Amino acid sequence: MSRSAGLRDGLRNNSLSLVFLTLCVLTIIGQAVSGTAQYNNDALTEGLQQVSVWQYLVSSDFAVDVAENWQSEYLQFLLFIVLTVWLVQRGSPESKELDKTGRESDEEQRVAEYSTDTSPAWARVRGWRLTLYSRSLGLAMALIFLGSWFAQSVAGRAAYNEQQLRQLQEPLPWLGYVGSADFWNRTTQNWQSEFLAVGSMAILAVYLRERGSPESKPVGAAHDETGAQG
Amino acid sequence: MTVGWTRAVFVGCVTFVVLGLAYTVALGVLHR
Numbered sequence: 001m002s003r004s005a006g007l008r009d010g011l012r013n014n015s016l017s018l019v020f021l022t023l024c025v026l027t028i029i030g031q032a033v034s035g036t037a038q039y040n041n042d043a044l045t046e047g048l049q050q051v052s053v054w055q056y057l058v059s060s061d062f063a064v065d066v067a068e069n070w071q072s073e074y075l076q077f078l079l080f081i082v083l084t085v086w087l088v089q090r091g092s093p094e095s096k097e098l099d100k101t102g103r104e105s106d107e108e109q110r111v112a113e114y115s116t117d118t119s120p121a122w123a124r125v126r127g128w129r130l131t132l133y134s135r136s137l138g139l140a141m142a143l144i145f146l147g148s149w150f151a152q153s154v155a156g157r158a159a160y161n162e163q164q165l166r167q168l169q170e171p172l173p174w175l176g177y178v179g180s181a182d183f184w185n186r187t188t189q190n191w192q193s194e195f196l197a198v199g200s201m202a203i204l205a206v207y208l209r210e211r212g213s214p215e216s217k218p219v220g221a222a223h224d225e226t227g228a229q230g
Numbered sequence: 231m232t233v234g235w236t237r238a239v240f241v242g243c244v245t246f247v248v249l250g251l252a253y254t255v256a257l258g259v260l261h262r
Contacts, residue, residue, distance in 0.1 A: 010235035017239050021246065063257035066250070147251045154258030162261065 028066070032057055035065065046166070060162065063155035064186070070148035072190030078141035080198055090226055091206035093217045097227045109134075149187075153178050156186060 011018065036056040043050055056062055080094075086102060089095040100108075107114045111134070115124040122133035132139075153174065160182050161171035177183055201215075207223055210216040211230070218230035 014235050014239045017243060021239075021243060058257060060257055060261040063254040067254045070250070144247055144251070148254070151251050151254040151258065155254050155261075156258070158258045158261035 031065065032062065035062055048166070060155045060158035064152055064159045067148050067152035067155055068186045068190055071145055071152055071187075072194045074141050074145035074148060075191065076194035076198055078138060078145050081141060082138050088226065089202045089206065091224045092202045092226060093205050093215065093229050094202045095226055100227075103134075152186065153183060156183055 032053055036051060036053045039056055039059070039061060040050045042048075051059070084095065087095075088098050088101060090098060103109075106112055110116060110119060111123045111130055112126050120133065122129040157172060157174055157177035160177060160180070164171050172180060205216055208216075209219045209221075209230070211219050214229050216230050217225060217228045221228050221230065
């Protein structure tokens with residue numbers, strides 16, 4: 001295989017992840033530009049100094065805005081991954097079949113003595129490695145969720161306290177901020193939108209189709225066919 | 231070849247997220 005064919009194949013075979021990562025970087029640039037403009041608008045009315053994009057990128061305002069959105073996205077996927085083990089939605093391609101709730105048998109999951117030559121190494125042996133590997137996707141989402149929620153609390157406190165000090169108000173310690181209206185308003189306004197989107201996805205896909213998408217059932221699939229992918 | 235690509239994208243994504251988290255925490259701590 002030539003070098004350019006290898007590059008083309010590599011990009012094509014990973015296009016889903018690469019396109020989303022690129023979109024993430026581009027929108028962070030957009031967030032930095034618009035965030036700087038908004039910060040400077042507020043600074044103007046409050047008689048404060050204007051900042052450059054680079055100064056805004058190292059501010060706690062930027063950090064908290066990034067972290068609060070990250071935590072809610074990872075919470076959404078964590079809950080979606082874990083709750084779909086037990087909860088089902090009749091007719092949804094996002095749900096497993098109605099009688100398959102739970103962690104399923106070793107045979108169905110192809111682990112230990114039911115593993116194959118191509119199974120991952122940690123799926124082939126019983127013990128802590130199998131237990132850990134069997135939960136690794138949810139654990140990774142949980143770790144990133146908790147990490148970014150913590151980041152939101154630390155950066156949010158710094159941003160909140162800067163504003164408090166400008167208004168000659170008392171700054172809050174970390175624990176005080178975690179119990180504050182600002183922290184929970186930022187948190188819940190992100191959570192509600194994620195939960196609505198996931199719930200909508202699960203139920204809309206019962207009756208609506210997107211031809212060719214693995215997130216949809218085949219266009220001709222029956223409305224009550226559950227767990228089918230097109 | 232393409233498995234190498236997939237692994238690289240995986241490692242790149244995880245690195246991006248971990249560095250992003252460390253960056254936001256660091257900004258919060260520095261602006262305390």
